[in-house]
Amino acid sequence: MHGCGGVGLSAVMIAAACGAQVVAVDIAPGALELARRCGATVCLDARALAGPGAVAAAVRDATDGGAHLSLDTLGSHATCAASIESLRRRGRHVQVGLLPAAQGRPALPMDLVIAYELELRGSHGMAAHAYPELLRLVTAGVLRPAELVTRTIDLAEVPDALAAMDGPAPGGMCLIRPA
Amino acid sequence: MRAVIFDEFGVRPEVRDVPDPVPPPGGAVIRVEATGLCRSDWHGWQGHDPDIRLPHVPGHEYAGVVTAVGAGVPGWRPGDRVTVPFVCACGQCPACLAGDQQVCERQTQPGFTHWGSFAEYVAVRNADTSTWSGSPTSWATRLRRPSAAGSPRRSGRWSARGESPRASGWRCTAAAAWDCPR
Numbered sequence: 108m109h110g111c112g113g114v115g116l117s118a119v120m121i122a123a124a125c126g127a128q129v130v131a132v133d134i135a136p137g138a139l140e141l142a143r144r145c146g147a148t149v150c151l152d153a154r155a156l157a158g159p160g161a162v163a164a165a166v167r168d169a170t171d172g173g174a175h176l177s178l179d180t181l182g183s184h185a186t187c188a189a190s191i192e193s194l195r196r197r198g199r200h201v202q203v204g205l206l207p208a209a210q211g212r213p214a215l216p217m218d219l220v221i222a223y224e225l226e227l228r229g230s231h232g233m234a235a236h237a238y239p240e241l242l243r244l245v246t247a248g249v250l251r252p253a254e255l256v257t258r259t260i261d262l263a264e265v266p267d268a269l270a271a272m273d274g275p276a277p278g279g280m281c282l283i284r285p286a
Numbered sequence: 287m288r289a290v291i292f293d294e295f296g297v298r299p300e301v302r303d304v305p306d307p308v309p310p311p312g313g314a315v316i317r318v319e320a321t322g323l324c325r326s327d328w329h330g331w332q333g334h335d336p337d338i339r340l341p342h343v344p345g346h347e348y349a350g351v352v353t354a355v356g357a358g359v360p361g362w363r364p365g366d367r368v369t370v371p372f373v374c375a376c377g378q379c380p381a382c383l384a385g386d387q388q389v390c391e392r393q394t395q396p397g398f399t400h401w402g403s404f405a406e407y408v409a410v411r412n413a414d415t416s417t418w419s420g421s422p423t424s425w426a427t428r429l430r431r432p433s434a435a436g437s438p439r440r441s442g443r444w445s446a447r448g449e450s451p452r453a454s455g456w457r458c459t460a461a462a463a464w465d466c467p468r
Contacts, residue, residue, distance in 0.1 A: 113324060182325070205326055207334035232371050234387035235416055265290045265323070265404055266299045269344070272328035281323040283345075285288070285406045 108147070109162075109190045110181030111138040113280040114203055116255050118178055120145040121241075124249050127176075130169050132162055132189070137278025141255065159185045163192035173198055178230075180204050184213035191216055191225065199226040255280045289405035293341045295333030304343070307401065307409035309356035314413040316368060321403040322347035330398055337399045345404035346372040346397030353407065361414045370410055372397065377415030387415065 108115050108122070111133040122129050123146025130149040131142035139150040149169045156162045166189075167173045173195025179186045182204025191200045206213060219225060233241070244250045257279025260268060268281055287306050292299040309315045327344040329335060349369040352362050362368070374394045375387030382390050394411045396402040401409070410416060 113322060205329050205334070207329055209334045232373050232388040234373075234375065234385065235371050236385065236387070238369070238371075260323075262288055262290055262301050262404065266301070268323055269290075269328060269331055270298060272323070272325050273332075283321045283323060283404060285318045285321065285404070 108132065108142065109177065109179045109186040109193070110204055111135075111142045111278075112180065112276060113255065115178070115180035116141055116145050116279070117252065118180060118203075119147050120250055120252070120255070121244075122176075123147065124244065128170075130166050130174065130193075132166065132186075135276050135278055138276060141257075141278050144254070153189075159189035160192065162189040166193035167195075170195070175199070176201070178203055182206050184211075187213050188216060191227070192219060194219075194223065194225055196223040197225070198223065199228060201228045201230050203230045256282045258282070259284055261285070287406040289343045289401070290345070291341050291343050292331055295331065295338075295340070299331065299344075304405070307407050309354045309359075309409060309413075310411055311356045312358045312413065313356045313409055313411045314352050314359060314362055314368075315354040315407050315409050316348070316350040316370070316403075317353050318345075318348050318403045318406060318408055319350040320348065321345050327397065327402075327404075335398055337395070343401035343405050344397050345402035345408070346395060348396075348403035348408060350403075350408075355413065359413050370396070370416055374411045374413075374416035376412055382415065 108119050108129060109132045111119065111131050116138070119129050119131055119142050129147040130151065131139060131147035132151045132153050133139050133142065134152065134154045136152065139152060143150050151162065151165050151169070153162050156165055174193050175195060176199050177190040177193045178201045179190040180203045186204065187202060187206065194200060220227065245252060257277065258281045260281060260283055262283065262285050265283060287304060288301060289304045290299050290301055291304060307315050324347055326346065330338050330342070330344050349367070352364050352366040352368055354364060355362050371388060372395055373388050373390060374396070375382050375390035376392040377387070379391035381387070394400065396408050396410055
């Protein structure tokens with residue numbers, strides 16, 4: 108899991124609940140600690156690694172040759188490339204974090220995609236009819252999303268919180284209660 | 287209602303009073319009980335989403351209570367507790383008929399294509415096909431239709447389970463509000 112914000116931590120929790128061995132990557136110690144609590148078995152601090160290639164190599168080392176499935180839940184050229192290069196042969200990359208065209212399109216390692224027969228997918232969300240299955244896991248206590256909420260704010264606090272989203276994150280999800 | 291609103295991309299949003307939303311035909315208005323802050327909201331505020339028209343209210347992850355429905359919404363009524371995928375789907379295009387409403391060809395997205403949930407109320411389009419748990423009758427009918435490839439996909443789950451959509455909707459959407467302390 109490249110990026111352990113709200114989506115990344117949720118995906119770590121779901122993957123671990125499904126029996127996956129999860130490697131979590133982030134640059135914030137708080138996010139990595141939350142990922143560990145969500146069930147990640149290996150947590151990598153990307154700040155200690157020299158770029159996407161080194162991150163990918165660390166993931167391949169931790170997974171005995173590469174991950175079967177890797178997600179970029181942040182959305183950056185670096186995390187996208189690291190995620191794809193983390194994969195083993197015939198592995199699957201899922202792009203969840205946004206990569207707006209306005210910020211320039213990333214150069215992807217399509218040589219690896221061919222040579223390893225990798226699969227690249229986007230994720231644009233989940234249809235309403237698929238919610239019952241997911242929410243059943245929540246009500247059963249298998250998934251515990253409330254544990255991911257580390258901050259609750261009101262509307263007046265949103266402008267500052269929104270502006271801070273491009274900086275270092277404290278870890279966990281921020282919930283807004285308008286009333 | 288109170289809402290977080292920005293008039294220019296990248297310029298600090300304000301909290302101010304704006305007109306209450308009214309339910310569009312086929313849509314609903316939801317009183318927002320909880321809404322998540324996501325980096326996609328930051329992207330929208332920065333001007334990275336060409337769908338956004340100014341001024342704009344962001345916010346696309348939310349759960350709450352239906353306060354009003356527009357014409358042609360048999361599946362919902364005021365008081366229902368709901369949550370909504372960020373993509374509101376038309377329910378009729380080929381993607382929707384294949385069960386893939388998250389990539390609907392005529393989708394709307396509160397917080398992007400129109401005002402979102404960083405407010406006391408949010409309006410959603412196509413409530414019956416987008417809002418969990420939607421209209422079980424219309425979904426069951428539509429989703430059982432064969433996809434373009436000719437293979438049946440994802441039958442309507444509620445009728446298959448014989449479960450009351452209203453009751454299950456309440457239980458599950460209560461969970462979707464993240465079970466946080468009030």
